[in-house]
Structure formats: structure tokens, C-alpha cells
Amino acid sequence: MANTNGPTKARIFDEALSLVEERGLAYLSMRNLADRLHIKAPSLYKHVDNKDEIIAYIQAAGITGFAENLKIARNTRNAKVLAYRKWAIENKHLYEATFRYPLLRELLPKGLEEEVTKYVIEIAGKDHEHARAVWALLHGLVDLELIGRFPKDANLELTWERALKLIG
Amino acid sequence: MANTNGPTKARIFDEALSLVEERGLAYLSMRNLADRLHIKAPSLYKHVDNKDEIIAYIQAAGITGFAENLKIARNTRNAKVLAYRKWAIENKHLYEATFRYPLLRELLPKGLEEEVTKYVIEIAGKDHEHARAVWALLHGLVDLELIGRFPKDANLELTWERALKLIG
DNA sequence: ACCTGAACACCGTTCAAGT
DNA sequence: ACCTGAACACCGTTCAAGT
Numbered sequence: 001m002a003n004t005n006g007p008t009k010a011r012i013f014d015e016a017l018s019l020v021e022e023r024g025l026a027y028l029s030m031r032n033l034a035d036r037l038h039i040k041a042p043s044l045y046k047h048v049d050n051k052d053e054i055i056a057y058i059q060a061a062g063i064t065g066f067a068e069n070l071k072i073a074r075n076t077r078n079a080k081v082l083a084y085r086k087w088a089i090e091n092k093h094l095y096e097a098t099f100r101y102p103l104l105r106e107l108l109p110k111g112l113e114e115e116v117t118k119y120v121i122e123i124a125g126k127d128h129e130h131a132r133a134v135w136a137l138l139h140g141l142v143d144l145e146l147i148g149r150f151p152k153d154a155n156l157e158l159t160w161e162r163a164l165k166l167i168g
Numbered sequence: 169m170a171n172t173n174g175p176t177k178a179r180i181f182d183e184a185l186s187l188v189e190e191r192g193l194a195y196l197s198m199r200n201l202a203d204r205l206h207i208k209a210p211s212l213y214k215h216v217d218n219k220d221e222i223i224a225y226i227q228a229a230g231i232t233g234f235a236e237n238l239k240i241a242r243n244t245r246n247a248k249v250l251a252y253r254k255w256a257i258e259n260k261h262l263y264e265a266t267f268r269y270p271l272l273r274e275l276l277p278k279g280l281e282e283e284v285t286k287y288v289i290e291i292a293g294k295d296h297e298h299a300r301a302v303w304a305l306l307h308g309l310v311d312l313e314l315i316g317r318f319p320k321d322a323n324l325e326l327t328w329e330r331a332l333k334l335i336g
Numbered sequence: 337a338c339c340t341g342a343a344c345a346c347c348g349t350t351c352a353a354g355t
Numbered sequence: 356a357c358c359t360g361a362a363c364a365c366c367g368t369t370c371a372a373g374t
Contacts, residue, residue, distance in 0.1 A: 006338060030367060042369075043339050051367065100268065102315060117319075129323060133309070133331040137301070140308025144300075147270060151285075155297060163301040166334050174357060198348060210350075211358050219348065 007037045009047045013057045020058050025097045028054070055097070056107030062098030063108075065091065067116045070123065080123050081138060081164055088142040096146065099139065124167075134167050175205045177215045181225045188226050193265045196222070223265065224275035230266030231276075233259065235284045238291065248291050249306060249332055256310040264314065267307065292335075302335050 007015070015036050020028050030041040030051060037044075048054055066087060073083035088095040105113065124131035141163060144150055150159075175183070183204050188196050198209040198219060205212075216222055234255060241251035256263040273281065292299035309331060312318055318327075 029365085031365085039338095040340060041367085042341085045368070046338055099317075100315070103317065129327045129330045132312075132318060132322065132327045133305070133334055136308030136312055136327075136331065137305040137334070138308070139312060140304030140306070141301070143311060144304055144307060147268070149267075149271065150300060154300065159297045159300045159304075162297045163304065166301055166305070197346085199346085207357095208359060209348085210360085213349070214357055 006043075007039065007047070012037065012044065012047055013054065016054045017058055017061055020097055021091070021093050024093045025055070025058075025101060028058075052104055053107055055101070056104040058094070059098045059101070059104060060108055060112060062091075062094045063112055063116055065094065066098065067119060070119065077123070077125075077167070078164060081167075082160070084138050085142060085160060088146065092146050095142065100143065137163055137167060174211075175207065175215070180205065180212065180215055181222065184222045185226055185229055188265055189259070189261050192261045193223070193226075193269060220272055221275055223269070224272040226262070227266045227269070227272060228276055228280060230259075230262045231280055231284055233262065234266065235287060238287065245291070245293075245335070246332060249335075250328070252306050253310060253328060256314065260314050263310065268311070305331055305335065 012033070016028060016033055019033060019036060028051075030044055033054070034041040034044055069083055069087040070080055073079045103113070120135055121128055121131040124134040141160065145156060150156065180201070184196060184201055187201060187204060196219075198212055201222070202209040202212055237251055237255040238248055241247045271281070288303055289296055289299040292302040309328065313324060318324065
């Protein structure tokens with residue numbers, strides 16, 4: 001008889017992803033996750049090696065979602081840039097888990113990071129160095145906004161307009 | 169008779185700062201800090217309210233050090249920008265504690281953040297929005313470099329050159 | 337094959353008890 | 356006035372024991 005009660009590995013990953021999207025990476029603990037799955041924390045280790053494997057799944061989901069979002073945006077630099085910001089703000093917990101927490105490279109699907117990097121370089125145009133500078137600008141803006149570093153009376157729409165002009 | 173054995177508040181802060189500079193914020197625990205001061209963790213609470221008060225001190229030291237560094241750099245945009253990067257890389261643990269960890273505003277010396285922001289805007293030139301975009305670019309570059317997001321064969325010197333051209 | 341309680345080495349913090 | 360051990364509610368992880 002197959003077990004009908006225990007969570008599958010996919011179910012564990014999905015629940016962890018929801019948990020992080022709702023409450024942030026800091027709230028993801030093996031005990032909190034186990035609670036949601038109605039099991040005890042040690043049982044998780046029959047399905048995954050450790051917490052990093054779970055975080056790597058979340059980062060992979062973040063990278064993929066981020067790339068998808070850029071792909072479906074209208075094909076102008078302006079639209080892609082605003083899509084970058086919109087996605088980051090709407091998925092702030094995922095953005096943080098994916099782009100602020102150290103990337104767990106060895107646990108990520110092979111080639112995923114390279115693929116996305118290549119795509120970002122494509123839309124940034126010119127060469128790798130230029131693309132990296134553009135990415136840094138967008139990431140810096142989002143990062144400072146998410147971490148609450150800009151004064152609350154700051155005009156961020158205008159700031160992004162100026163940023164667009166810089167890379168124009 | 170005055171106590172001659174216990175650490176002063178200043179000593180606690182200094183030891184915490186050294187600890188973070190050497191090992192990073194993640195290593196700063198009340199128990200590790202107490203060990204360095206040859207006392208037990210609960211004793212720290214006779215001198216400080218909580219761990220946040222200690223982290224706020226470190227962030228204040230980070231902001232001040234960062235501003236000092238910009239002030240002593242040669243008075244060209246180029247020199248200021250390269251000083252920004254150099255300081256961040258040489259003080260990576262401090263940069264992270266100050267610019268990646270949420271800023272503990274209510275525990276910081278009054279006016280400190282505003283003062284530095286004003287200074288950054290001054291050297292970035294033009295208006296607040298432009299200055300914020302420039303800051304975001306520099307912060308993004310440093311952040312992505314510190315967190316190891318650029319491939320190791322990336323030419324970062326050239327990337328910074330391109331960044332300089334963007335804001336030129 | 338999967339789940340569990342107990343345990344270990346951590347964490348921030350509180351508090352009664354010592355000097 | 357300061358320091359302490361014990362405790363509480365956490366954390367990731369291991370492991371012997373149950374089914």
C-alpha cells in the first residue's frame with residue numbers, strides 16, 4: 001500500500017514557496033514549514049537534504065518568475081525597465097530571497113543563472129560591461145526602495161525616469 | 169569603590185564593532201560578544217537595552233566611516249566614485265551591516281542619515297532624483313559584487329568605467 | 337518507508353539569586 | 356551596582372525508536 005498521508009517533495013517545495021511569498025524568508029523555518037504540512041520538523045529530512053535545498057528551490061522559482069516577467073513585457077527598453085520594478089515590488093519577498101540572499105549556485109538547476117544573465121544582457125544591449133552597469137542600476141533602485149532607504153517623500157517615479165535617461 | 173572589572177558601554181560597542189568587521193554581522197551574537205568581554209550574555213543587558221542598540225551603533229559607525237571616506241577623496245566625481253567602491257570592498261562587513269541590513273533609524277543619532285544623504289546629493293550634483301539614481305547605480309554595483317553575483321571572469325574595472333560614463 | 341520525541345548546539349532575552 | 360545560572364521560546368539538524 002502506498003502512503004497517502006505524507007507530503008510529496010513537490011508539496012514541501014510549494015508550501016515553502018507560499019510561506020516565503022506571504023511572510024518572507026526570515027519566517028521560513030523547518031518547524032514553521034512542518035506545521036503547515038501537519039508533520040514535525042525532523043520528518044522533513046526524509047524528503048530533503050537540508051534547508052538550503054528548499055531555499056534553492058525558492059531562488060530558482062524567483063529567477064524563473066523574474067525572467068518570465070521580463071519576457072512578456074512589451075519589447076521596448078522603457079517597458080522592460082518598468083516591468084523589472086513592478087515585478088520586484090509586487091514580489092518583494094521573492095525578490096529578496098532571490099537577489100539579496102546569497103545565491104545557492106551548486107543547488108540550482110544547471111544553466112539557469114547563465115540563461116537569465118544572457119537574456120538580461122540581450123535587452124540591455126551593447127556589451128557585458130554595459131549590461132552589468134544597467135542591471136546594477138535597476139537592482140540598486142529596487143534594493144534601496146525595498147529596504148526603505150529612500151525618504152518617504154521621495155519621488156520614485158521621477159527617480160526611475162532619470163535612471164531611464166541615464167541608460168538611454 | 170567603583171567597579172574596575174566590568175566593561176563600559178563604549179567597550180561593549182567597540183568590541184561589537186571589531187567582531188562585525190572581522191567576522192560579519194551574522195557572527196554577532198550576544199553570547200559571542202559576551203565571550204570576548206569575558207562576561208556572560210545576560211550581563212550585557214545591564215549596559216544595553218538589546219541587540220538592536222548594538223547594531224545601531226555599528227550602523228552609525230558605518231555611515232560615519234563611509235561619509236568620511238567620501239570627504240577625503242579627491243574632489244572629482246571620478247575619484248569620489250572609485251572611493252565609494254574601494255571603501256565598500258575594504259569594509260565589506262561594515263557595508264553589509266550598514267547598507268543591506270534594515271536601518272535602525274529610531275536608534276541612530278538624530279540627523280546622521282539626513283546629513284550624509286545631503287552630502288551624497290551634493291557630490292552627485294543636479295537634483296535629488298538624479299542623485300538617487302546615481303547612488304542606486306553605485307550601491308547596486310557594490311551590492312552585486314559583494315554578494316558574488318557577477319561571474320568571476322567579469323571585468324569589474326571596465327564595468328565601473330561604463331558606469332562612470334552613464335552618470336557622466 | 338515514513339513519522340516521531342528527545343536531544344544537541346545554537347539564538348535573544350528575562351529574572352531571581354548572589355556579591 | 357553588576358554578574359550569574361537557569362529558564363523560556365526559538366533555530367537547524369541527528370538519531371534511535373516506533374509503525
